[in-house]
Amino acid sequence: MASLKSLHIMHARPAQPAHSGDTYQPPRKPGRGPRLLAKRPVRPGDTFGVPGQGSSALTSLVTIAALLGLWFAATYWHWVKPLFLPSPQAVYNKFIFVATQGFANSTLAEHTAISLLRVFGAFALACVTAIPVGVMMGVSRFARGVFDPPIEFYRPLPPLAYLPLIIIWFGIGEFSKILLIYLAIFAPLAIAARAGVRSVSIEQIHAAYSMGATRTQVVWHVILKSALPEIFTGMRIGIGVGWTTLVAAEMVASTSGLGFMVLNAAEFLSSDVVIMGIVVIGFFALCFDMLMRYIERVAVPWKGRV
Template structure:
């Protein structure tokens, strides 16, 4: 009797009603997304779902203002001695003085002009030579076998390591300084060009051949265009390395230049001149990087879209 009652109870409790009269489950409440992860409508010309999409200009401005504000507060409240970190007002006053009166027998404009001539002269020479070499390394085994060993050998070396050898071979004139900066820019630019060539989709090459293109046409109209994003990245990296090498190049028998000005001021513990020179170098480097981004956007509008 007990088992029959138990079976009747289980059947009554768990059996589904006949006739499809099953009660619908209660509606689920919509899950509220956090505002950080919420999907926003895509603006015209933007790509949906790309991480990091959108402008970061406002965040960058806030970051710069925060750093300058912290610098102002720390120096004016004497948290740091002026010898180690001068105030923004002192750096600005020194900027005006060097721009008008000069430093080490040259004004700021003269120091800047000499450094720009050295860096951009070496950069243009590197673009004219390194980009074709990198493309050849990507399309021919012979060029890759000839140029790859020396480039990969000296690329990790710091410029100060082979600076004495350049001085022994070519003296202490202007040519040695430009050559040192040129060698520092050449390696990353050639490697970037080679990487751009090797990253071209094989389907694009086969499609060009199937439509009757010659090898030369494939190189210039398919491979070179597809390698442009990597080449521009190498140019941006190369000019940054060039500005870094500028200080090392102007260590030897220099009488002008931003790097010379910074090194000379450091010998006399003029930290305001040192920081002012660093800011000027960083300003020109940033301006060139922004220019390269704009040129890349104009010449390579398909980057990130194919």
């Protein structure tokens, strides 16, 4: 009788796991597929909550929608006069008009093209010159003594302060506009490159020397690569300063450009053109910033993990 009862219990109860560390899982019913909402594996740091971790895309979309809704409400119920804040429909209609008919003898595409050429031309020149200067300032005290005083002297100055001097020296041509934007981008990019070099771990440098690396190899393969996160941050900051300086550069003797269009429209109280120009500038600045973030993720995959 006891043997029959024990046999009955063995058939009624599923077999226990062989190892004590295993967890028991009931048998899956026939025809039932895998769970669609299965939990993902926990990444290091998720248990305690890493500050700032996670995607903020949904919050950004809600914020943009809320700002647009506030803009619609403020213009629909006339909280602000149209002279100071035109409606989104008016700005969109002006965008179509300027894109097709033009403003100040140039279409929107022509204004945008000349501004992009000025900003990114100055940005490319700054990357070619400022990054090597910043790296030299970080690895050589002689270079730091030569370049640090002039950079730290003019860096806090607003571009409008030395714009008259640039005009006196180089005239009112295209070169002076690009030079003004270049100087505004050069200082933060060089300082970011120097900070990136100074943040390199000394253990990495000693390890490279112990494996027979030369000074040039240490600078190229260890210091420069370790400084890339700071350099990318400086590039993002520099291009933002470049777009800010664009308006100042196009104040003098300009007949085209987004900054010129905004300033010219402000003189005639065309707030719809002003807002439209601001939106276009912000759009291209945002696109470039997102591009730089993508390039940084590809070129510096170890950022935040080491």
